[in-house]
Amino acid sequence: MQIHKYDTVIVGAGGAGMRAAIESTKRSRTAVLTKLYPTRSHTGAAQGGMAAALANVEEDNWEWHTFDTIKGGDYLVDQDAAEILAKEAIDSVLDLEKMGLPFNRTPEGRIDQRRFGGHSRNHGEAPVRRSCYASDRTGHMILQTLYQNCVKEGVEFFNEFYVLDLLLQEDPETGVRKSAGVVAYELATGEIHVFQAKAIIFASGGTGKFFKVTSNAHTLTGDGQAAAYRRGLPLEDMEFFQFHPTGIWRMGILLTEGARGEGGILRNKDGERFMEKYAPVMKDLASRDVVSRSIYTEIREGRGCGPEGDHVYLDLTHLPPEQLDAKLPDITEFARTYLGIEPYTDPIPIQPTAHYAMGGIPTNVRGEVLADNTTVVPGLYAAGEVACVSVHGANRLGTNSLLDINVFGKRSGIAAAEYSAKNDYVDLPENPAQLVVDQVERLRNSTGGERVATLRLELQECMDANVMVFRTEQTIKTAVDKIAELRKRYLDVSIQDKGKRFNTDLLEAIELGNLLDLAEVMATSALARKESRGGHYREDYPNRDDVNFMRHTMAYREVADDGTESIRLDYKPVVQTRYQPMERKY
């Protein structure tokens, strides 16, 4: 076991992690621990753009953006945070441009903007061009630009270091728990490293891999959320998961909303533009939860396409090929590569795909992690998809996640570095790596009969079937029971690779453990929320219930004296400033 000491440690090198690293490296000695090489992060898969009210192509202002974000999140958004997000969006886009990001340009040479779902002029009057984009690989360009600037700033990366545990120490005087460090497993050698740090930022990304049809990478297994949760920190709003309307049928690969922003149309088997029925104003550009539900409604009412009637079409055939080549080259290539379809002439089969976790580790607007509704954990920060500020509420608007990672990545990077400049190290607990050593040894030596892949597939199929776009009390209960069964069977999991070098077999087993924990939290939170709001739609409670549920879910892991684990749910009020909840129509 090796012990390293840094002022600031950042876990994860996606957009949020690297944005934080650029700030914190300038101010403090920083290490970035990442389980993938930084440029492999899933920020790179984002396509459509990054919203900011630059008003480069038409009238716009950040206050409209704030409203759209709050309305898009079905009023579960903390409005102070949404204001910050929309206001600082403008500077964070300009920051990226100055770092070298090659945005598409207007004829005047300014950053070009296009329409995107849920973004509107003057509080919902009409779609507005707000999304700044670089072709249909904006996320890729953001990831590359941030990595380039990390190289420029000389950020210290620990590549393929997998963080498995968060070390918290109680202050003997005040009783407040402070962050002391993290424990990481080095994939290349199997060695365990303890990183002691004054400030820690979690930026480890999402947890979409508990669904089968998902746009998420294989590596998005909620490692950060699970580590915090296991150490007694709450997880906020985990029942809210976004299903992106246009994933490639059965594969889940994302086809950007920008395709509809450029004029693409969703059609059912009769060729009908069905979104006109569900969202007369915004049509195909209504917010994602609305479009996903509409697609499934079409499918369930027998208007789906294909022999099984299990998908609908994204029609781009009326757009000129030059426009597709210039604005959407990647997604047209996906259609050609994976489906053998020519998007110039044929519509693309799509279905909703699990896309984004709105919930996560609760933080305030400085990125500080909350230990309960009000107390912060000194020295612990979170940003990006792993965190829940909450700017996305019950449903995230398209292009707001690239914004989130930049705005709150920067904020938490600065806040963490400032904290580590003013504070001293917290002593490490005795045997800091014990939990991780035990976990790794148990899996490596286990002789049980269960296999990781089998359990994972059962989990994914259960989640797809029971807690996806439509949920009921009964389906969620089915899922809760199934997850409990899988968690029990997980104790019997064994792996074939017993080695130390690049033991990805072991890694997948650990990741499955994280997924199971988080799936349980998600299902339990969903069961308790007896209303429909944003990404959480209960068929047995189809309406929003602002009286009882205008509040954030906070899920805590409780361990009884006899060792049995349970989830305790608590609630946190929503911060409301100017916008009173209204009915949500597009």
Add this chain to the structure above:
Amino acid sequence: MSTESTSAIGEVEGVEPPRRYDADHPAPVIEPPRKRTGKTPKGSGTNFEMYAWLFMRLSGIVLVVLVIGHLLIQLVLDGGVSKIGFAFVAGRWASPFWQVWDLTMLWLAMLHGANGLRTVINDYAERDNTRFWLKMLLYTATVFTVLLGTLVIFTFDPNIR
């Protein structure tokens, strides 16, 4: 019978080979030649490689003319190979035109070929030492040939017996 001898019996498919290596004592990894590291020296800052590259292209074009012309004269025109003799060479080198032709061809061809071989050595010789000595050999041979050829062209005596 010792345990070593049993485990050393020939490998059967599906049976583990004798374990000389394990998780704590891994075998050396398979490395490619000459890795780039943070210590890889930065270059000399000269334009030599660019001029060498340009020289290859330009000399190539000139050589196409010179060599084809040379081949035509030597092998095809005026009765072909059979005409070549001491007198033929002596006659040609009496003219400064042909002297310059052959001299240019000699220099360009030798430098062109030597530079080509230099890049081949740079590409394929793995150790610094090997590379250095191969190049020394190449340069010596080139200088020797070029000088000797030049000497012959300029000091050729048609009356030699």
Add this chain to the structure above:
Amino acid sequence: MATPTLEKSGKAPEPEAGFADSPYITATFRIRRFNPEVSEDAQWQDFQISIDPKERVLDALHKIKWEVDGTLTFRRSCAHGICGSDAMRINGKNRLACKTLIKDLSPEKPITVEAIKGLTVLKDLVVDMDPFFQAYRDVMPFLITKGNEPTRERLQSAEDRERFDDTTKCILCAACTSSCPVFWNDGQYFGPAAIVNAHRFIFDSRDEGGEQRLEILNDRDGVWRCRTTFNCTDACPRGIEVTKAIQEVKRALITRRF
């Protein structure tokens, strides 16, 4: 019923819905295995699996890892060709396993899969990427500007933006660099990927560090070692015209001097 996928979840995964008759074929994957914890030699190992030919090579590798041999080791993440983790040599050609469909590989013959060449093999299909990223870092792959920053964005015409569009697509998967014969024999050569990323800035109208980058690429290990074999252009999973980019850097170097 929760979602329309509910009914199908109970079924065996074999003949998947949507394809009338069983699309499965039996394919042999011949994989170059190397595990320093077991042996100092690399060897080929055959795996026979039943799989839908419309699936990706990555799906096949997963099937092998998850159902047959958990020790098979490879990198992967996004599974749709944007993260660049899974560049490997498939049937002798560098490709991304997640962008290569089995049906395009004539699966009636064994499909060979091995690690990319020219980088240290650490285990099975995993190679040491550090030398590759070192070359990338050495070309100063970031925007260099002089003077004060403008308050708003820097202006750039759509044509100027288009000038370097092709090379912004790079995902640093190393398929190009590890397909280059010069790089195989001399890892000190910057390699196509590093040059592509230098190109992306040299031809960016906002950048003012082009001169420094050109100087770096003018050296012994720079662009002049390119033999224009076009292996890199063939290998690029993003369709970047890599060799053309290298030639453009050469041209910039020559026109700078003359």
